[in-house]
Amino acid sequence: DIVLEQSPDTLSLSPGERATLSCRASQSIRRSKVAWYQQKVGQAPRLLIYGESSRATGIPDRFRGFVSGTDFSLTITRLEPEDFAVYFCQQYGTAPYTFGQGTRLDIK
């Protein structure tokens, strides 16, 4: 199985700041098939980004995805109060589809 390692485990920032979350794969992911999800307490994950940088329906353009080899990142260019949540990466290039352990984005 492809293992996804997310870093950092926790990121503490203030509204208005820029957040960069990382996801590293244990092996090459076919055609950069990585997605990012946001999860708030008591809710299901919500799809944010898929492919290299495609945003899901209704996702604001402050959310951006980047790919460099087996390293993937999610950038939130200017944090809004509603962005503080847990973020997961997922690879959908090779079954079984796997998720990272998550990065918690906290308000500083």
Add this chain to the structure above:
Amino acid sequence: QVKLQESGPGLVRPSGTLSLTCTVSGDSIGSDTWWSWVRQSPERGLEWIGEIYHTGSTRYNPSLKSRVSMSVDKSGNQFTMNMQSLTAADSAVYYCARELWGTSIFEYWGQGILVTVSS
């Protein structure tokens, strides 16, 4: 608006069988996409269980394949997952999801159902 709703027991005995149903509204189970089950626990994180197409074709996570089966009920616009030989390690929130264009990207999710395996 696509909506998914899980239903089933919240408590299952060890060695028992879990049966969960996902009812879909706002879309047809016969759409050209796959329908998945994903579970989440503090110990194992998010784990993909498997997926089913409206024809009945299935793909399962090899780690669970021996214990899982899925089926589709077109008349009820539902799909179901059965998991056998449960242990405490199977306690989790179980989600059903609709994939984006059959890509194994989980576009729409149910709210989740907490299942506890305990005697």
